[in-house]
Amino acid sequence: MNTVLSQFLIGVPTATAIWSLLLVLALTGLAVLVARPERDQATELTPVVPPPDDPPPVADLRRYAEEVAVAAAGAAQTARRHRAAWLAAQDTLDRAWQAYDEAETTARRFVGAGALPSPRTPRTPAEYAGRERWLHQEAVAAHWRGELSVERLRDVFAHRDGWDPRRHPVEHEVMLARAVREDRRAAYRAAAWRERVAWRDAELAAEAARSLAVEAYAATQRVRPGRVPLPRTATSAATRPTRATRWHPARVG
DSSP, X not given: OHHHHHHHHHHHHXXXXXXXXXXXXXXXXXXXXXXXXXXXXXXXHSOOOOOXXXXXXXXXXXXXXXXXXXHHHHHHHHHHHHHHHHHHHHHHHHHHHHHXXXXXXXXXXXXGGGGSOOOOOOOOHHHHHHHHHHXXXXXXXXXXXXXXXXXXXXXXXXXXXXXXXXXXXXXXXHHHHHHHHHHHHHHHHHHHHHHHHHHHHHHHHHHHHHHHXXXXXXXXXXXXXXXXXXXXXXXXXXXXXXXXXXXXXOOOO
C-alpha cells in the first residue's frame, strides 16, 4: 500500500509537467495560425513597385529631338505666314474704313437735299433720255472706281430698287452717294470679319509654334549628357502668346 501511494505521488507531478508542456505547444501553434492570415493579407495589400524603366538610348533621344526640331521649324514658318496674312488683312481693313469714312462724308452733304425742290426742266423724251444716259454713265464710272458693287449696277440698269431714269440728275446724284456709302459699309464689315479670322489663325499658329519650340529645346537638353530634362509645360498658360493691343475704328451701324 505504501509502494502504490509513493508511485502515485511521484507520477502526478511528472504528468502535470507533460500536460503543461503540451498545452503551451498547442497555444503557440494556435497563435501562429491566427497571426499568419494577417501577415499574408498585409503582404497582398502591399503595392508591388515595378522596377524603374531603363532610360531610352541616346540614339532614340537624338532622333526624337531632330524630328521635333523639324516640326518646330515648320510651325514657325506657318506662324510667320499667318502673321503676314493678318497684317495684310489689317491693312485692307484700314483702307476699307477710310473709304467708308469718305463715302459717309460725301453722303452727309446731301442730308438736306430732300427738302429742296427739284430743278424744273422740260419733260420731253429727249430730256428723259438724257437723264437715263447720265445715270448709266455715272453708275458705270462709280463701279469702275470700286465704289459701286456689280449688284447695285445691275439694279441701276434694270431700273429696280428706286432707280427711276426719269428722276432729275440731282436726285440721282443723291441716290448714288447713298448707294456708295452702303456698299462701302458692307465692304468694311466684310474686311473686319476677315481680319478677325486672320488674327485668330495667327494666334493659334503662334501658340503651336511656341509649344513646339519649347518641346524641341527640352528634347535637345535630354540628349546632352549631364543635363537635367526640363518639365513638359510647353502648353501651360505662361507660354501662351499674349494678345496684342490693336486699334480698331468704331464699328458701323
